[in-house]
Amino acid sequence: MKVFSRRNGTVSAYILAALIMIYLSYSLPAFLPGDFVTAMYSSSHVTLTADQEAQIRAFYNQREGFIRYLGNLFTLNWGYSYAFLTPISDLILHALPWTLLLVGIAHMISMVLGFIAGVEVAWRRGGYWEKIGVGSMTIMEGVPEIGSGVILLLIFALYLGWFPASGAETAYARHSAGEWAWDLLRHLTLPLSTLILAYFPGNFLLTRGSMVMVLKEQFVQTARAKGLPTIRVRYVHAARNVLLPMATRFGLRIAFMVTGALVVETIYSYPGLGTLLFNAIGMRDLPLIQGIVLLSSLIILLVNLALDYLYGWIDPRVKHAY
Amino acid sequence: MHIDVRRELARDPWFVTGMGLALLLGLLVLLGPMLAPHDPHDMSFRPLSPPSAVHWLGVNDGGMDIFSELLYGIRNTVGFGLLTGIVALFFGVAVGLAAAWFGGLLDQIMMRLGDILLAIPAIMILILTAALFRPSPVMLALILAIMSWPTTAKAIRSQALVVKNRLHIQASRQMGASGCYIIVRHLVPELFPLYLIGFATKARMAMFMEASLAFLGLFDPSRKSLGLMIGYALKYYYLHIWWNWIIPPVFLLTLLIMTVTFLAVSLEKVFDPRLKEAW
Numbered sequence: 001m002k003v004f005s006r007r008n009g010t011v012s013a014y015i016l017a018a019l020i021m022i023y024l025s026y027s028l029p030a031f032l033p034g035d036f037v038t039a040m041y042s043s044s045h046v047t048l049t050a051d052q053e054a055q056i057r058a059f060y061n062q063r064e065g066f067i068r069y070l071g072n073l074f075t076l077n078w079g080y081s082y083a084f085l086t087p088i089s090d091l092i093l094h095a096l097p098w099t100l101l102l103v104g105i106a107h108m109i110s111m112v113l114g115f116i117a118g119v120e121v122a123w124r125r126g127g128y129w130e131k132i133g134v135g136s137m138t139i140m141e142g143v144p145e146i147g148s149g150v151i152l153l154l155i156f157a158l159y160l161g162w163f164p165a166s167g168a169e170t171a172y173a174r175h176s177a178g179e180w181a182w183d184l185l186r187h188l189t190l191p192l193s194t195l196i197l198a199y200f201p202g203n204f205l206l207t208r209g210s211m212v213m214v215l216k217e218q219f220v221q222t223a224r225a226k227g228l229p230t231i232r233v234r235y236v237h238a239a240r241n242v243l244l245p246m247a248t249r250f251g252l253r254i255a256f257m258v259t260g261a262l263v264v265e266t267i268y269s270y271p272g273l274g275t276l277l278f279n280a281i282g283m284r285d286l287p288l289i290q291g292i293v294l295l296s297s298l299i300i301l302l303v304n305l306a307l308d309y310l311y312g313w314i315d316p317r318v319k320h321a322y
Numbered sequence: 323m324h325i326d327v328r329r330e331l332a333r334d335p336w337f338v339t340g341m342g343l344a345l346l347l348g349l350l351v352l353l354g355p356m357l358a359p360h361d362p363h364d365m366s367f368r369p370l371s372p373p374s375a376v377h378w379l380g381v382n383d384g385g386m387d388i389f390s391e392l393l394y395g396i397r398n399t400v401g402f403g404l405l406t407g408i409v410a411l412f413f414g415v416a417v418g419l420a421a422a423w424f425g426g427l428l429d430q431i432m433m434r435l436g437d438i439l440l441a442i443p444a445i446m447i448l449i450l451t452a453a454l455f456r457p458s459p460v461m462l463a464l465i466l467a468i469m470s471w472p473t474t475a476k477a478i479r480s481q482a483l484v485v486k487n488r489l490h491i492q493a494s495r496q497m498g499a500s501g502c503y504i505i506v507r508h509l510v511p512e513l514f515p516l517y518l519i520g521f522a523t524k525a526r527m528a529m530f531m532e533a534s535l536a537f538l539g540l541f542d543p544s545r546k547s548l549g550l551m552i553g554y555a556l557k558y559y560y561l562h563i564w565w566n567w568i569i570p571p572v573f574l575l576t577l578l579i580m581t582v583t584f585l586a587v588s589l590e591k592v593f594d595p596r597l598k599e600a601w
Contacts, residue, residue: 009436017441024447028454130443138336138587142580144530146537146552150572153556154564165559234547252473255443259534264443267556281539289453297446304441306506 011258014305021297025290026069052082071212073294091276092291098168102188103261106195112202112236115246118207119239122215123230134208137201145260148193149267163190166269191268198260206249210242243314251307254300327515330592337592340584349579351400362546370558373566380566382551383558386435390568394546398579402463402532407525410468414474414520415513416584418462419505421475422482433479436472444469459532466528474520476515485512513594522586526579533575548575564592565581 073076076089082092083180121130157165164170168187169180214220216236224230265274273292278289331337350357356460359378362368365385367412379388417436421429447469448462485491491508499507535541538550543550551571559568 012435013437014441018440021442021446022437024450028450032454138584139580141575141587142583144533144579146533147572147576147579150556150568154559154568158559158564179488186486196376252440255445256530257446258443259531265533265552278450278538284453286453290450293446293450293453297443300443300446301441 009058010308011305014301014308016299018298019292022070022073022302023066024181025294026066027183029030029286044229063200070299078291079287081280081285083280083283083288088288088291091288092273092295094277095271095273096295098270099274101260101263101270102265102270103195103257104193104200105188106192106261109192110196111194111246114203115239116244117206118204119211119234119242121204122208122211123234125215127214130208137204138179139202141205143197145194145198145263146267149191149264152190152194152197153178153267163187168271182183187270191264191270193260194264194267199257202249203246207239207242207247211239214238214241236277241315244311247307247310247314251304254304258300259295327592329352331588332439334588334592336584337588340581340588343581344461344585345458347396347400347581351397354393354397354435358387358393360387360390362386362390362394363459370561379570380563382554384554388551388567388570391546392548392574393553395548395571396574396578398459398545398547399532399549399575402459403525403529403582405460405463406467406470407521408473409464410524410528411474411517411521413467413471415478415510415517417471418475418478419509419513422486423501423505424478425508425565429479432475436475439469440472442469445534447465448459448535448538450529452535456542459545462535463528463532466531467524470524474516477520478516481513481516482509485509486578493501493533501523515591519589519593521588522582522589526586527580529582550580 076093078088078092080086081088081091085106117133121127121133124130153165156162164187168181168184171188217238220238222231229236261272262274262277263270264270266278273296277289277292279285280281280292359376363386367381368378369381369383369387371377371381376390382388382391417432422434436557444466448466451457451465452462458523470495478503480537482497491504494504494508533549533552536545537548537553539550539553541547541550548571552568552575555563555568555571
C-alpha cells in the first residue's frame with residue numbers, strides 16, 4: 001500500500017522543509033533568556049541612542065502571529081538591522097546578486113569542464129591522462145575551501161600581487177564600461193578559482209566513474225557498430241546517462257557547497273551573503289543573521305525543487321516512473 | 323570474502339596513504355596535551371613574536387603560543403567529527419534496519435522524514451542555533467548528526483532489503499529466529515562495510531563544517547580550533563606572519579580532511595561492487 005505518491009512526496013517534503021525553516025526562524029528567538037533586544041544588544045559592540053533602543057524594543061517585543069510573520073516574509077518586511085542601521089531586505093538584496101554571480105559562474109564552469117574532462121578521460125580508458133587526472137583530482141577533493149582559498153590569497157594577492165585581495169570592485173573609481181568589467185573580473189578571479197577548485201574534482205570523478213560504467217552497456221556498442229561518429233556516440237548516446245547522477249550529487253552536496261561559498265566569500269571579503277553573514281555574526285546582529293539564514297535556506301530548497309523537476313527532463317525514464 | 327577485502331584494501335594506495343596519515347594525526351590528537359610546550363590559553367607571552375626555541379611557531383596577537391594552540395585545535399576538530407560521525411551512524415543504522423525489516427507504514431514515515439531532513443540545509447540550522455543560543459560544540463555536533471542520518475539510513479535500508487531476501491536469512495526465519503535475533507546476528511554484521519563508508523563521509527562533512535563554523539566565528543572564541551586560528555591569522559595577513567601563523571593551521575586542516583577523504587574514497591571503491599569496475 002502506497003500512502004504517498006513519489007512526486008507529491010518529494011514536493012511536499014520541500015514545502016514542509018521550507019515551513020519548518022520559517023517556523024524555526026519565527027519561534028526560536030522566543031526561547032532566548034530575557035528579551036530578544038537585551039540578548040543581542042548586551043553582547044555586541046554597537047551603541048544605540050535611547051531613542052533607537054526604544055524603537056527596536058518596541059519592534060521586537062510585539063509578538064506577531066505566525067501567519068503575520070509569513071506575510072511579512074513575502075512583502076520583504078524582514079525587520080531592521082541595528083548594526084548597519086538599514087532595513088534587512090536592503091542589505092540582503094544588495095548582497096545576493098554578488099553571491100549568485102560568484103557561485104553561479106563557479107558551478108557552471110566546473111560542471112561543464114568537469115563533465116567534458118570526465119567523459120574524455122573515460123573514453124580513453126587506461127591512459128596516462130586517466131591516472132594523472134584521477135590521482136590529482138582525488139587529492140584536490142580532499143582540500144577544503146579554507147585551505148585552497150587562503151593559499152591562493154597568499155600566493156596571488158599577497159606575494160605576486162596579480163589580483164586584488166578583497167572586494168568585488170574598486171571603490172570610488174570612475175570607469176568606462178569596459179574598465180569596469182575588467183575590474184569586476186579581476187576581483188572575481190580568486191574567489192571564483194577557489195570555488196572551481198572545490199567543485200571541479202567531484203564533477204570530474206563522478207562523470208568519469210559513471211561514464212566508465214555506461215560505456216560497457218550494449219547500446220554504446222550498437223551505436224559504434226552503426227558507424228556513428230565517435231563524438232556523437234560519446235556525448236549523445238553515452239554521456240547523457242551521466243547527467244542524472246550529476247544532478248543527484250549536486251542536490252546532496254548543496255549544504256556542503258553553501259558552507260564552502262560562505263567561507264570563500266569571507267576570505268576574500270567578497271560583498272555577498274557570506275561576508276554579510278560573517279559581519280552580522282561579528283556584531284551579533286540577530287535579525288540580520290536570521291534573515292540571511294532564512295533566505296539562503298529558501299533559495300537552497302528552491303534549487304533542490306527545480307533539480308527534482310529537471311530529473312524528468314534529463315532522464316525520461318524518471319518521468320514515466322511516476 | 324573478508325580476507326579478500328582486507329587484502330584489497332592493503333593494496334589500495336589511497337587506503338594505505340589514508341591509514342598512514344590517520345595514524346599520524348591520531349597520535350597528534352592523543353598525545354597533544356603532552357606534546358604542547360605551553361598552555362594554549364596562557365596569554366602572557368609577547369604578542370606577535372616570531373618563532374624561537376621557546377615558541378616553535380611564534381606567538382599570536384593575543385600572546386598565545388601558536389604551536390600549542392594548533393595541538394589543541396586539531397583535537398577539537400577531530401572530536402567534533404568523530405562525535406557527529408558516531409551519532410549519525412547510530413541513527414542511520416537503527417532507522418535503516420528498522421525500516422527495511424519492518425517495512426510498511428514505519429518504513430514510509432521514516433523515509434519521508436528523511437526526505438524532509440535531507441531537504442533542510444543542515445548548515446543553516448547550525449548557524450541559526452549557534453548564533454542565537456551559543457550552544458556547546460557537543461550540542462551542535464548532535465544537531466548536525468540528527469540532521470544528517472538520512473543518507474546513511476537510505477543506503478543501509480536498500481542494502482538490508484537485498485540481504486533480507488537471501489537464503490540464509492530465510493532459513494533462520496524458518497527455524498524460528500525472531501526479528502531481533504536476525505537483525506542483530508545477521509543484518510548488523512553483514513552490512514558492516516556500509517557503516518565504515520557512512521562514518522567516514524559523515525565525519526568528513528562534520529570536520530569541514532566545524533572548521534567553517536569556527537572560521538565564521540560561531541563557536542566560543544576561547545575554544546581552540548583550526549578554523550578560528552585561520553580566521554584570526556587572516557586579519558594580520560599583511561604582516562609577515564603567513565608562514566608561521568596562517569600556513570600551519572591551513573596545512574593541518576587540509577591534511578585532516580584529505581586523510582578522511584582518502585579513506586572514504588578507498589572504502590567506497592573496495593566495498594561498492596558497482597564502483598569496482600570503474601577503477
